Amino acid sequence: MFMKRAFSVLNKNSISSVVKNSENAVRGPVAIRAIQMKKEMATGKKFKFEKLVPMHSGNPQALGQPPITFGREVLSIMMHHQFGQDVSYDRYSVDAVDRARHYLENMDPQAIGAYAGKPDGYDPIKKEVIDFIRERDGVDVDPSKLYLSTGASEAIEIFLRLLINDPNDAVMIPTPNYPLYSACCVAYGGQEVRYGLDENNNWALNLEDLQKSYQDAKDRGLNPKGIAVLNPGNPTGQVLTKQNLKDVIEFAYENNLLVIADEVYQANVYNGNEFHSMRGVMEELGDPIKSKLEMVSMHSVSKGFTGECGLRGGYFEFTNLDSFAEEMIYKLKAIKFCAPTPGMIAVGTMVNPPKEGVNSPEVVSLYNKEKDHVFGGLQRKAGELYEKLNNMEGITTNETQGALYSFARLHLPEKFIAEADSLGIHPDLHFCLNLLEETGMITVPGSGFGQEEGTAHIRMTNLIYNDKVMDDSMANMHKMVSELHGKYS
Amino acid sequence: MFMKRAFSVLNKNSISSVVKNSENAVRGPVAIRAIQMKKEMATGKKFKFEKLVPMHSGNPQALGQPPITFGREVLSIMMHHQFGQDVSYDRYSVDAVDRARHYLENMDPQAIGAYAGKPDGYDPIKKEVIDFIRERDGVDVDPSKLYLSTGASEAIEIFLRLLINDPNDAVMIPTPNYPLYSACCVAYGGQEVRYGLDENNNWALNLEDLQKSYQDAKDRGLNPKGIAVLNPGNPTGQVLTKQNLKDVIEFAYENNLLVIADEVYQANVYNGNEFHSMRGVMEELGDPIKSKLEMVSMHSVSKGFTGECGLRGGYFEFTNLDSFAEEMIYKLKAIKFCAPTPGMIAVGTMVNPPKEGVNSPEVVSLYNKEKDHVFGGLQRKAGELYEKLNNMEGITTNETQGALYSFARLHLPEKFIAEADSLGIHPDLHFCLNLLEETGMITVPGSGFGQEEGTAHIRMTNLIYNDKVMDDSMANMHKMVSELHGKYS
Numbered sequence: 004m005f006m007k008r009a010f011s012v013l014n015k016n017s018i019s020s021v022v023k024n025s026e027n028a029v030r031g032p033v034a035i036r037a038i039q040m041k042k043e044m045a046t047g048k049k050f051k052f053e054k055l056v057p058m059h060s061g062n063p064q065a066l067g068q069p070p071i072t073f074g075r076e077v078l079s080i081m082m083h084h085q086f087g088q089d090v091s092y093d094r095y096s097v098d099a100v101d102r103a104r105h106y107l108e109n110m111d112p113q114a115i116g117a118y119a120g121k122p123d124g125y126d127p128i129k130k131e132v133i134d135f136i137r138e139r140d141g142v143d144v145d146p147s148k149l150y151l152s153t154g155a156s157e158a159i160e161i162f163l164r165l166l167i168n169d170p171n172d173a174v175m176i177p178t179p180n181y182p183l184y185s186a187c188c189v190a191y192g193g194q195e196v197r198y199g200l201d202e203n204n205n206w207a208l209n210l211e212d213l214q215k216s217y218q219d220a221k222d223r224g225l226n227p228k229g230i231a232v233l234n235p236g237n238p239t240g241q242v243l244t245k246q247n248l249k250d251v252i253e254f255a256y257e258n259n260l261l262v263i264a265d266e267v268y269q270a271n272v273y274n275g276n277e278f279h280s281m282r283g284v285m286e287e288l289g290d291p292i293k294s295k296l297e298m299v300s301m302h303s304v305s306k307g308f309t310g311e312c313g314l315r316g317g318y319f320e321f322t323n324l325d326s327f328a329e330e331m332i333y334k335l336k337a338i339k340f341c342a343p344t345p346g347m348i349a350v351g352t353m354v355n356p357p358k359e360g361v362n363s364p365e366v367v368s369l370y371n372k373e374k375d376h377v378f379g380g381l382q383r384k385a386g387e388l389y390e391k392l393n394n395m396e397g398i399t400t401n402e403t404q405g406a407l408y409s410f411a412r413l414h415l416p417e418k419f420i421a422e423a424d425s426l427g428i429h430p431d432l433h434f435c436l437n438l439l440e441e442t443g444m445i446t447v448p449g450s451g452f453g454q455e456e457g458t459a460h461i462r463m464t465n466l467i468y469n470d471k472v473m474d475d476s477m478a479n480m481h482k483m484v485s486e487l488h489g490k491y492s
Numbered sequence: 493m494f495m496k497r498a499f500s501v502l503n504k505n506s507i508s509s510v511v512k513n514s515e516n517a518v519r520g521p522v523a524i525r526a527i528q529m530k531k532e533m534a535t536g537k538k539f540k541f542e543k544l545v546p547m548h549s550g551n552p553q554a555l556g557q558p559p560i561t562f563g564r565e566v567l568s569i570m571m572h573h574q575f576g577q578d579v580s581y582d583r584y585s586v587d588a589v590d591r592a593r594h595y596l597e598n599m600d601p602q603a604i605g606a607y608a609g610k611p612d613g614y615d616p617i618k619k620e621v622i623d624f625i626r627e628r629d630g631v632d633v634d635p636s637k638l639y640l641s642t643g644a645s646e647a648i649e650i651f652l653r654l655l656i657n658d659p660n661d662a663v664m665i666p667t668p669n670y671p672l673y674s675a676c677c678v679a680y681g682g683q684e685v686r687y688g689l690d691e692n693n694n695w696a697l698n699l700e701d702l703q704k705s706y707q708d709a710k711d712r713g714l715n716p717k718g719i720a721v722l723n724p725g726n727p728t729g730q731v732l733t734k735q736n737l738k739d740v741i742e743f744a745y746e747n748n749l750l751v752i753a754d755e756v757y758q759a760n761v762y763n764g765n766e767f768h769s770m771r772g773v774m775e776e777l778g779d780p781i782k783s784k785l786e787m788v789s790m791h792s793v794s795k796g797f798t799g800e801c802g803l804r805g806g807y808f809e810f811t812n813l814d815s816f817a818e819e820m821i822y823k824l825k826a827i828k829f830c831a832p833t834p835g836m837i838a839v840g841t842m843v844n845p846p847k848e849g850v851n852s853p854e855v856v857s858l859y860n861k862e863k864d865h866v867f868g869g870l871q872r873k874a875g876e877l878y879e880k881l882n883n884m885e886g887i888t889t890n891e892t893q894g895a896l897y898s899f900a901r902l903h904l905p906e907k908f909i910a911e912a913d914s915l916g917i918h919p920d921l922h923f924c925l926n927l928l929e930e931t932g933m934i935t936v937p938g939s940g941f942g943q944e945e946g947t948a949h950i951r952m953t954n955l956i957y958n959d960k961v962m963d964d965s966m967a968n969m970h971k972m973v974s975e976l977h978g979k980y981s
Contacts, residue, residue: 012655012717012750012786013817019657019680022820030611030826038610057609065606075573082571082834084564094572094583117554118801120546121527122519153642153804156829166501168508186827191508192681228501261501297501312607313833315642315804328502331511337519338675340645343832344802345571 025186028451029060032428033435037445052443056476058463059445061237061407063310067468071309071373072096073366074352077103078314078345081115098357098366106348115344122336124151124318125344128351132318135354140283147329149320151350153342155267155303158319159183159231161335162263162299165328166228167193173220175230175260177208179410179452179460181237196220196227197453202412205401206241208232210250217258229261230254232281235268235405238452238462240385242276242405248284256296264300267317268406270307273382276404282322298322304349306407308377316346316353381407384465384473391477392463395484407466410449413459416491431459437487442479514675517940518549521917522924526934541932545965547952548934550726550896552799556957560798560862561585562855563841566592567803567834570604587846587855595837604833611825613640613807614833617840621807624843629772636818638809640839642831644756644792647808648672648720650824651752651788654817655718656682662709664719664749666697668899668941668949670726685709685716686942691901694890695730697721699739706747718750719743721770724757724894727941727951729874731765731894737773745785753789756806757895759796762871765893771811787811793838795896797866805835805842870896873954873962880966881952884973896955899938902948905980920948926976931968 037055044050057065064070076099080092087107092100109127111120119125128151133144152158163184166174173194176184188195198216200206220227232251234243243251255262264281272278282300286293303317321332341347357370385403392400392411400411415430423433431448438444438461449460467473526544533539546554553559565588569581576596581589598616600609608614617640622633641647652673655663662683665673677684687705689695709716721740723732732740744751753770761767771789775782792806810821830836846859874892881889881900889900904919912922920937927933927950938949956962 011812011814011817012748013820014814015816017657017717018654018817018820022654022824025823025827027823027826030823041609060607062607063605064602065600065609067601070573070602070605072573075571079568079571079573082564082568084559084561084568111554112556113553113559114802116552116559116800116802118549118551120530120554153832154829165507165511168506183827228506259501311605313603313605313830315829315832323500325500325503327504328500328507331502331507334514334516334519335511337516338514338672340643340804341802343642343804343835345834346832 021190021192025189026182026451027186028182028447031447031451032432033439033445033447034059036436036439040439050443051441052479055443055445056467056472057445058467058476059447061306061464061466062312063306063407063466064312066464066466068310068377068466069373070311071352071356071370073099073357073370074309074311074349077106077352078348081106081348082345087112096363096366098362102352106351115348117344119151119341119344119347122333122341123147123149124342124347128347131351131355132320136282136320140280140286142282142286144320148322148324149318150332150336151342151347152301152317152319152336153315153339153346154305155265155301155317155319156183157317157339157342158299158301159263159265160187161332162229162261163187163193164191164335165331166261167191169226170194171224171226173225173227174263175213175216175220175227177231177233177236179238179449179454180231181233181265182451184231185453194225196225199455200236200239200241202401202455205404206236206239206410208243208247208251210254213251213254227258227260229263231263231265233265234281235271235278237268237406238408238410238447238449239401240403240406240408240410241401242272242278245279245284248279248281249288252281252285252288252292252296256292261297261299264298266300267303267306269302270309271381271407272405273385273403278405282320285322295323297324304346304353307353308374308381309349309353310377311349314346314349315343316349317342318350380468381465384467385409387473387477388463388465391481395481396488398484403465407464408462409465410452410460410462413449413461415459416488419487419491422491429459431461434459434487435461438480438483441483442476444476444480510679510681514678515671515940516675517671517936520936520940521921522928522934522936523548525925525928529928539932540930541968544932544934545956545961546934547956547965548936550795550953550955551801552795552896552955553801555953555955557799557866557955558862559800560841560845560859562588562846562859563798563800563838566595566841567837570595570837571834576601585852585855587851591841595840604837606833608830608833608836611822611830612636612638613831613836617836620840620844621809625771625809629769629775631771631775633809637811637813638807639821639825640831640836641790641806641808641825642804642828642835643794644754644790644806644808645672646806646828646831647788647790648752648754649676650821651718651750652676652682653680653824654820655750656680658715659683660713660715662714662716663752664702664705664709664716666720666722666725668727668938668943669720670722670754671940673720674942683714685714688944689725689728689730691890691944694893695725695728695899697732697736697740699743702740702743716747716749718752720752720754722754723770724760724767726757726895727897727899727936727938728890729892729895729897729899730890731761731767734768734773737768737770738777741770741774741777741781741785745781750786750788753787755789756792756795758791759798760870760896761894762874762892767894771809774811784812786813793835793842796842797863797870798838798842799866800838803835803838804832805838806831807839869957870954873956874898876962876966877952877954880970884970885977887973892954896953897951898954899941899949899951902938902950904948905977908976908980911980918948920950923948923976924950927969927972930972931965933965933969
């Protein structure tokens, strides 16, 4: 009755090279091997360690970080099916009930279970974000230029989509960098132009290098149209100085580049370093920059001391765009649907937390206590990573000034590198796979983020909430590294 | 100090034609005009109506549909910051507390606030989906072929991304159809090949027409690689017969097409019609089809009587894919992050609701009561739409057998069509904008979904929960239509 099907539709040859070439290092070979191990452990197989330690992903609550009470109370109330009816919520703080009621009264009825009536999300939350940006940067944001989004990653996708129109169109991204930028450049058929961060200067941005990368790209016939600045940096953990930010903004202005200000780690700044938003610095630079430079800046509930990755909430805000570009953003966001409503609510409680003089003293005090506890732990562990990694043989690392990572340099023995070559994998991937087998620590090899040719790195997070797990892991790694250098020297 | 910037980076000329050409009819000119009206109403401007009636979007809770208690109880409990500690949840049913505990114990600790450890989502929810598919289709799903997703739309994006590798690669999609398919074909640089649904036969799929479209496409040098089947249909509201489904599956098999089975409206089937899943029909057809045909089928919490659009939960499940294709799906889903956790939980409570013999009688009885109430209302209003639209001058429509829409044919006066032409807009858009001004009803013109050349349609939803609002709206539309025919005849 049937002809024989000649071949499968989707196979190695037929699938788009765009898909084949895209990469996600964080969920790459090390994470995949760890998932396999977890399955094997469940069936009784023994490894050299008792438990996997997931240090590869900036996933705070998976690593034990507790959620902030106020935000979760508001969400728990709003999720309740009878909320809005005459039901008392005496389990919760009055402040949380009030906030939930405020949202409900200013959103559509039953809004939590609905697509927002417009692609930019619900207005009462947007209003809180506008107040937050005003307080941070001293600027008044036009509501039509602010979108609540599914995490911050959506802004990256939308703006790279808008920028790339031709195979020679390019976006400047740091080396090393968070791999979603590369994946989007590839996916939309454009080019990435890498600018190096200076490892010897705590991963600072070097203006001369930036200019050189730009000029090289132009000489190769590319057309750089945007520049991504990740501050605090991922995977590199640096916090850029105000002068650094001024330099890059002026550079972008002079060279007609749209600035993508990826500031999702703005609440993760440690040990006396200071965060400056690019929006604020742009304002400070005055005209013509503040009224001409095209910029999008973004934030997320996934990081900081909020750490609500699972809720997928964020926002992006843009300045000085052509009205046609604004129309296109509206359309693209509409095609992608509105952000998840629980994520939107989480954005509201993150940017507008309990405040002295507004909320009841107990609620403010609990919030401050929780914040200080979580933040304090992250700050302390950022210091521990720095110290302990630098104490290991053949490992050097910069201070984790911000974000959730140390990006440490691996100086590996020649024989180990040769072994990796013979396996056809990068030496740092070989190292991370070994580390996993020996200690259960899941990490990300630097080769997944892009790094200077001939170097090897490892990204690890300071997010392990439990002190003993953190201490034991670092001790296990120390031992593994010593043994490795002994064995391969 | 600065050079003058020559131009804005993003403008009408520089933005990718892919972006310019993509469309979203549901959030198109009529919805945009409605948002503007809403703003004007807030400042005191008067219109001919008191309130906007959003009949353009399949957004159940925004239109008053209440959420199902059980699902929301589980979510409210899991969102609570102390859940998992020794706290009693006496506000909720014991069954909801038990389910929440079951999820918690089988997920990672604090999983609700975390990215799932793997791109396919949390296992206890996946297990419930596997049981659901077994019960529905009599098949055992391999867990590695099932992904929890951000609504169902993510599966459309991923599979169209995989299928399109060349400008001549094409996906067959129905006319009319839900616009995300066209948008993805455009975005990934491929072609759409339209196959007509037969309006004179209640929008059934006609095999001869399908074969003809396929052959025409081949003759034009295109390479059709997949076929999307929406059942129940959007915007057309038909439910395909089992014979129809067998025909299209055999057709796909013979012509080496991957089948995209979009079944998000499977719980919206009215008045004696019956839903057959393509997965089940494929199984019934036996070998070689059941062991060879590449298919992905999907479902969502947004529709049905669940109606949780705001939570963005869904799943997709695929069969008979090449292992390389499976690896690429894993990678693409990893790049896009896991689905929002509240959406995953909602998938669990949707596919595994309270059941007799498992749950307490009160909880089962409340669930059944809620379900019957919501479903009964939708079924009744589907009938009302059919009857009332057919009673209006120059409007004919098919029965809404399923989904949430009537897609009615507009037979418009020549003078009205000429007026639309002079405005440079499609006559059905002109009609929908008029309807909005006169009655406040927000609808979608058929031209946004693709339709047979020379015809005009309107899509309206049966979701208006409040009977009086529904009745008044239909009466207002009746009056508007009569007046329009009087004025333009």
